[in-house]
Amino acid sequence: MDKILSKALVKYGIQLQSIVAIEELAELQKEIAKAVRGQLDKAHLIEELADVKIVTEQIKMYYSVSDSDVDKVVHQKVNRLKDRMENE
Ligand SMILES: [Mg+2]
Numbered sequence: 001m002d003k004i005l006s007k008a009l010v011k012y013g014i015q016l017q018s019i020v021a022i023e024e025l026a027e028l029q030k031e032i033a034k035a036v037r038g039q040l041d042k043a044h045l046i047e048e049l050a051d052v053k054i055v056t057e058q059i060k061m062y063y064s065v066s067d068s069d070v071d072k073v074v075h076q077k078v079n080r081l082k083d084r085m086e087n088e
Contacts, residue, residue, distance in 0.1 A: 005058050014062050021055035028052045 009017055028048040035045060060070070 002057070002061070005054065006061055009058055009062060017055070017058050017062070021059055024048070024051040024055045 012020075028051070031041070031045045031048045034041065060066070
């Protein structure tokens with residue numbers, strides 16, 4: 001999968017792929033908003049989550065961000081959330 005995504009990055013360029021990433025994030029926002037309004041379309045939600053995952057991978061590739069770079073920060077943030085909830 002990474003090979004195809006990096007080929008697409010080379011073929012279309014970071015500028016276009018960045019615009020696509022922004023569009024896909026907006027599409028996910030729309031699906032989340034629809035769900036909150038009681039119009040959940042789970043298949044569409046899954047599709048947009050998949051799209052965001054793909055564009056996120058490309059952004060990580062281009063800027064040389066590893067999974068462990070992200071996981072470390074996710075860990076810190078989840079722990080901070082845990083602490084905040086325990087102190088409420
Ligand atoms: Mg989409």
